[in-house]
Amino acid sequence: MARREVRAVPFGLALLSLGEVLLRGSAAPGTLAAVLLLALATTLPLALVLGSEGAVRATAGVALSGGGVLALEPFRALTLAGLVAQPLCVYVLGRAGRPRLCGLLLLPYAVIALVDGDRWARVIAVLAVTLGSAAAAAGLSRHARLTALAHSATERAFADTLLEHAARGERARIARELHDVVAHHISMIAVQAETARLTTAGLPAEGAARLLAIGDTARAALTEMRRLLGVLREDADPGVQRRPQPGLRQLIDLVDEAREAAGCRARLIVSGTVVPLDPGVEVTAYRIVQEALTNARRHAPGAAVDVELRYGGEDLTLCVRDNGPGPGAARPGAAGHGLLGMAERAATVGGFLRTGAAPAGGFQVEARLPVRPEETR
Template structure:
């Protein structure tokens, strides 16, 4: 039963029902005397307000539906007449209320007809009341079923949209993680293959021409693979960072901010100590050192809350020494076999460094990493150049 239409359509429906109802009264009621005018008013009141029921919502719709139902009941009880237009209006009212979720009010509008059917002594009035009560109950049930179905569909659509959003977020996060791994690990090793092949071709004494050609081909292949990987990384990051402003990888220049944030979060003393000639290092070394310090500070806050922490950086000619020490309870509370420590070891290993964790002298826990600032080829060349 389609009842919700545009404003002009609602007026037409209620007007047609009103004309039909008045015509029916004029044909059936010729001996009512002074009550005839009142019956006409009740007939109009039971049909014309239907436009408001169809076109409005909330309290206005509920109040108008109650008015229509009251006019129908008053037409039936004193006069024994309920027009077809009034019956249709009554059915539409309970249907619209049920469809809008006002189930209690719809049930209350059916109740007077049940009372009339049980208590009336006039057979025609009782028959009409039973008929209207039955039809109105069916209309209300239909509206309630439509409301329940619409609500279920809306909930299902919301849940599906939420699930799709979660799935897309997880997929983007996974693509971003893969991109980081490719950039930090695989691309690094491929670039090292290219460097090693080129270095071997240029520095190996007495290298046959065929060997030099193969080394050149290895270097070219590695550089091609690196170019393709950068293209793939661009695709992955473009998809993963849709709508997100990309931030540069952190380095040692951001360590002071990291230490300040850790101090504010932990509410304890956290110091940054730097020694040695400060130099700009390879971005891979800097981001590795930053992540190691970040994870060590996180572990200190988690396992040694309130403990003082010292972050030390020592710049050397061959390596960068990173040391994070707290004066907390030591290795037991620090979780020596945790995933965080394993991740730090893996990060250090990807750049050719080492990492040690354990009890600190005098108590507490310490994380020490040594990260080479020069590649193996540069170290070998320097060693060969020394007398």
């Protein structure tokens, strides 16, 4: 039924109610006028019940129910239209989630059904209570269904948001792993091929050409990977690392690997009391050192590199510095995803990262990470 037709129902009931009163007639004109007013009061407030909200709707419902009670009890003139309007009223209120108001509106009819001595009035009151209760139950049931559907839609939206957040976090994790692990090894291939071509005495021209091709292929792969990382990072939020990763114990192997790959001096310096740390802090420190070594090989090939770990009471300081060219035009890629990824990793464990010129020349990456001993977790 259209909304305009629904709003027209109260006026149709009002006309029907007036027709019923006029057909009955009355001995006294004053009584007839009062009954006519009560007939309107039992139907017209339904228009406000159907077309309003909140306190206006509740007030209209009370007025309609009060008119019906007055028409029934003193005048014995509750019309059929008024009897129909009462269930419609409590149905609308029940659909709006007002169970107490529905019960309050039906309570006077229940009292009349119990205490009134007139048999006809008691029958009408019982009918009003029965129809009203059924209508209220139907309205409340519909309200419950609509509320459940709204909650279900909210839960689905929340689940979709969590799924999207998890997907973005996974893309961020994949981007970091591609940059920190795969790009690290591809960069090492390029450096080793170039080093072998330049340092191997008596290398045939064909062998030199193949090593040069290997280096070019590795550098092209790095370029394509950077494009892929740009796509992954476009809308991926930094995620939390979820799988076990290397820790600080593997740093010596990482430094040895960097020394052999670049053919230059690289050393690991450790100071302070060495204690096992939270795995998240250890993997963050490892990945920062790994990325800093990769940057040093890429932007300062042949430069000596020092990796220093300083264990303190409240934080772990790690510093990777080389004696190559400092920051600026000599390192056009130093502000790319590598430094961004290191800063993101430090921030995920509550630390911070600084980069720039080293005190004695060259470039320096320094990070401070909070110490959380493994045994106190």
